[in-house]
Amino acid sequence: xxxxxxxxxxxxxxxxxxxxxxxxxxxxxxxxxxxxxxxxxxxxxxxxxxxxxxxxxxxxxxxxxxxxxxxxxxxxxxxxxxxxxxxxxxxxxxxxxxxxxxxxxxxxxxxxxxxxxxxxxxxxxxxxxxxxxxxxxxxxxxxxxxxxxxxxxxxxxxxxxxxxxxxxxxxxxxxxxxxxxxxxxxxxxxxxxxxxxxxxxxxxxxxxxxxxxxxxxxxxxxxxxxxxxxxxxxxxxxxxxxxxxxxxxxxxxxxxxxxxxxxxxxxxxxxxxxxxxxxxxxxxxxxxxxxxxxxxxxxxxxxxxxxxxxxxxxxxxxxxxxxxxxxxxxxxxxxxxxxxxxxxxxxxxxxxxxxxxxxxxxxxxxxxxxxxxxxxxxxxxxxxxxxxxxxxxxxxxxxxxxxxxxxxxxxxxxxxxxxxxxxxxxxxxxxxxxxxxxxxxxxxxxxxxxxxxxxxxxxxxxxxxxxxxxxxxxxxxxxxxxxxxxxxxxxxxxxxxxxxxxxxxxxxxxxxxxxxxxxxxxxxxxxxxxxxxxxxxxxxxxxxxxxxxxxxxxxxxxxxxxxxxxxxxxxxxxxxxxxxxxxxxxxxxxxxxxxxxxxxxxxxxxxxxxxxxxxxxxxxxx
Amino acid sequence: xxxxxxxxxxxxxxxxxxxxxxxxxxxxxxxxxxxxxxxxxxxxxxxxxxxxxxxxxxxxxxxxxxxxxxxxxxxxxxxxxxxxxxxxxxxxxxxxxxxxxxxxxxxxxxxxxxxxxxxxxxxxxxxxxxxxxxxxxxxxxxxxxxxxxxxxxxxx
Numbered sequence: 142x143x144x145x146x147x148x149x150x151x152x153x154x155x156x157x158x159x160x161x162x163x164x165x166x167x168x169x170x171x172x173x174x175x176x177x178x179x180x181x182x183x184x185x186x187x188x189x190x191x192x193x194x195x196x197x198x199x200x201x202x203x204x205x206x207x208x209x210x211x212x213x214x215x216x217x218x219x220x221x222x223x224x225x226x227x228x229x230x231x232x233x234x235x236x237x238x239x240x241x242x243x244x245x246x247x248x249x250x251x252x253x254x255x256x257x258x259x260x261x262x263x264x265x266x267x268x269x270x271x272x273x274x275x276x277x278x279x280x281x282x283x284x285x286x287x288x289x290x291x292x293x294x295x296x297x298x299x300x301x302x303x304x305x306x307x308x309x310x311x312x313x314x315x316x317x318x319x320x321x322x323x324x325x326x327x328x329x330x331x332x333x334x335x336x337x338x339x340x341x342x343x344x345x346x347x348x349x350x351x352x353x354x355x356x357x358x359x360x361x362x363x364x365x366x367x368x369x370x371x372x373x374x375x376x377x378x379x380x381x382x383x384x385x386x387x388x389x390x391x392x393x394x395x396x397x398x399x400x401x402x403x404x405x406x407x408x409x410x411x412x413x414x415x416x417x418x419x420x421x422x423x424x425x426x427x428x429x430x431x432x433x434x435x436x437x438x439x440x441x442x443x444x445x446x447x448x449x450x451x452x453x454x455x456x457x458x459x460x461x462x463x464x465x466x467x468x469x470x471x472x473x474x475x476x477x478x479x480x481x482x483x484x485x486x487x488x489x490x491x492x493x494x495x496x497x498x499x500x501x502x503x504x505x506x507x508x509x510x511x512x513x514x515x516x517x518x519x520x521x522x523x524x525x526x527x528x529x530x531x532x533x534x535x536x537x538x539x540x541x542x543x544x545x546x547x548x549x550x551x552x553x554x555x556x557x558x559x560x561x562x563x564x565x566x567x568x569x570x571x572x573x574x575x576x577x578x579x580x581x582x583x584x585x586x587x588x589x590x591x592x593x594x595x596x597x598x599x600x601x602x603x604x605x606x607x608x609x610x611x612x613x614x615x616x617x618x619x620x621x622x623x624x625x626x627x628x629x630x631x632x633x634x635x636x637x638x639x640x641x642x643x644x645x646x647x648x649x650x651x652x653x654x655x656x657x658x659x660x661x662x663x664x665x666x667x668x669x670x671x672x673x674x675x676x677x678x679x680x681x682x683x684x685x686x687x688x689x690x691x692x693x694x695x696x697x698x699x700x701x702x703x704x705x706x707x708x709x710x711x712x713x714x715x716x717x718x719x720x721x722x723x724x725x726x727x728x729x730x731x732x733x734x735x736x737x738x739x740x741x742x743x744x745x746x747x748x749x750x751x752x753x754x755x756x757x758x759x760x761x762x763x
Numbered sequence: 764x765x766x767x768x769x770x771x772x773x774x775x776x777x778x779x780x781x782x783x784x785x786x787x788x789x790x791x792x793x794x795x796x797x798x799x800x801x802x803x804x805x806x807x808x809x810x811x812x813x814x815x816x817x818x819x820x821x822x823x824x825x826x827x828x829x830x831x832x833x834x835x836x837x838x839x840x841x842x843x844x845x846x847x848x849x850x851x852x853x854x855x856x857x858x859x860x861x862x863x864x865x866x867x868x869x870x871x872x873x874x875x876x877x878x879x880x881x882x883x884x885x886x887x888x889x890x891x892x893x894x895x896x897x898x899x900x901x902x903x904x905x906x907x908x909x910x911x912x913x914x915x916x917x918x919x
């Protein structure tokens with residue numbers, strides 16, 4: 142129901158503002174509450190300093206990190222900083238919580254501004270007292286005592302409960318509905334407009350009872366498998382054009398790839414597939430909407446409060462200024478809680494009921510009506526000389542997008558292309574988005590070529606890498622992992638992701654006729670580690686989340702419950718070793734996403750080494 | 764609607780239970796104890812775990828009526844004043860969480876495990892908590908926290 146143009150416009154504005162040096166921060170010291178139209182604000186409030194940001198904390202540690210940044214430059218303890226997040230009436234629009242931007246952009250902006258207010262410049266890393274330290278998560282005590290308030294814990298006194306009627310099929314549209322019986326019930330509000338039906342009542346039970354009295358006719362379209370809907374992609378696809386005014390350029394090329402492929406002594410072309418997968422944040426989305434006259438307040442738990450504000454305003458036909466979004470901490474986001482959906486539903490019902498209304502999605506609604514990570518079809522063709530050195534490289538991604546397209550390798554002629562196709566079902570952002578698919582394809586293809594030329598996978602990669610930091614990551618990893626002396630079923634993958642350099646190593650073995658992961662190792666260089674403890678937590682979490690998509694996760698139109706959708710559990714986690722290269726003097730890279738992108742290719746390459754069979758589709762053990 | 768009596772975090776309580784209500788609903792909506800979290804509605808994620816007469820149960824699939832006359836302990840009932848329960852303290856020391864949404868359920872599951880098996884092996888910890896999902900993937904730190912808490916018992 143949300144408008145995808147709003148998302149595109151919002152992301153482009155955000156990108157251009159940051160590109161044009163708009164990361165500067167306005168300081169309102171010592172007056173609280175003054176408005177500034179640029180990102181991030183700080184104010185003195187009694188004994189504390191309040192830092193205002195539209196970013197939210199969903200477990201990645203942004204609240205603690207931003208407090209560290211301000212504390213460092215103010216010369217005060219972290220406990221003297223209160224970070225006010227996600228409330229559109231109080232914070233500036235400094236962009237959504239996505240693309241691992243808090244570390245590389247928000248932190249420097251905060252530091253620069255605070256330092257300037259004191260007539261100085263940010264402290265050099267050698268003098269850091271708070272940054273670079275493993276400062277414990279400021280929410281820790283609240284989390285372990287059950288006192289932490291999540292979006293779903295928010296209650297508005299007297300709010301009604303809302304439920305929404307859903308079609309039986311994912312593409313179903315409302316044809317007609319008889320809502321009279323439901324409307325007659327005391328205390329029940331029914332909204333039936335624009336093909337959408339919702340019900341509000343005192344409790345969820347009463348709302349459901351009323352909803353069950355509604356006779357709705359929906360169009361009957363069977364939910365066809367994603368791959369069936371993807372079959373015509375290559376005929377339907379729209380070729381990318383160069384556009385550098387966007388965070389993820391859809392076409393990155395150099396030289397003459399077609400000519401170089403034509404001249405190459407040894408060509409190889411391979412195709413890869415990654416399915417749709419569901420974020421499955423443990424907390425389902427919910428929202429409470431309340432109208433006061435023509436002004437709307439919505440409490441929710443979304444990653445991009447200002448984008449949600451635009452989408453809600455548009456859907457309700459009011460101005461953005463009339464909408465106030467308060468985004469509370471969600472129990473997990475992973476890119477799945479960026480757009481307005483449940484907020485619009487609650488707002489429609491609240492307007493009709495003349496009362497506050499709360500809507501909470503069930504797990505089934507999450508699986509069926511939230512967007513999922515796009516499926517991807519990828520074709521890579523490379524041309525090498527007789528010795529195996531790749532000169533020409535063409536990488537096409539159909540449907541999933543451009544993140545992670547530019548290779549970390551020094552190919553002379555290359556073209557990396559994100560082709561647009563019709564989405565089979567509702568699809569959207571997901572931690573690292575298309576980078577996971579693109580790295581799976583690229584690192585699998587590199588491995589295939591290494592095998593073809595009978596080269597060691599690490600030596601082969603190093604031959605194509607100019608970046609000294611990535612070389613070091615690979616070399617250190619090989620040493621730590623015990624490569625090449627390691628067991629038979631070992632694989633590796635490496636990349637440069639959002640300015641971070643990383644490599645993952647995996648060892649596999651057969652057990653009872655089935656492959657098993659024996660151990661894994663990740664080496665990463667994210668520049669200066671601003672909070673090493675939290676960074677390691679993110680590295681481990683990203684790797685483990687990546688195990689699901691690599692091994693067994695696949696969303697289908699039939700996915701309705703957590704029992705039917707397997708995500709990693711304790712027993713799925715092999716021994717994992719993490720190595721962090723901490724470069725104090727180097728600009729920090731965001732690391733919320735990078736660790737997830739190499740899990741699948743590292744394991745796929747290990748399985749090839751183990752079995753001789755190349756798996757070009759995810760999930761690998763599905 | 765049926766009226767039941769039960770003990771919640773050491774206090775005798777009387778409450779009306781809507782027909783078919785699960786214990787999770789009564790705890791969260793009735794007693795405003797929001798530490799136990801809804802996650803899947805089918806007992807598959809463990810976020811709603813509480814102790815019922817000392818046993819870890821999934822409150823989202825435990826009928827509220829089955830708690831009649833019993834002792835319920837939630838995450839809010841573990842600490843004694845400012846002193847955290849050793850399992851809470853271990854989770855805090857190991858920073859065994861990211862978003863923390865699964866943490867109350869994880870801690871309750873671990874408390875139930877350590878009551879039965881004060882010195883669990885790593886494998887026993889994993890097995891006991893297999894029904895709990897941490898979507899942020901902090902599993903290794905959780906195992907470490909539970910074993911830290913076990914060492915604390917031995918010392919204590």
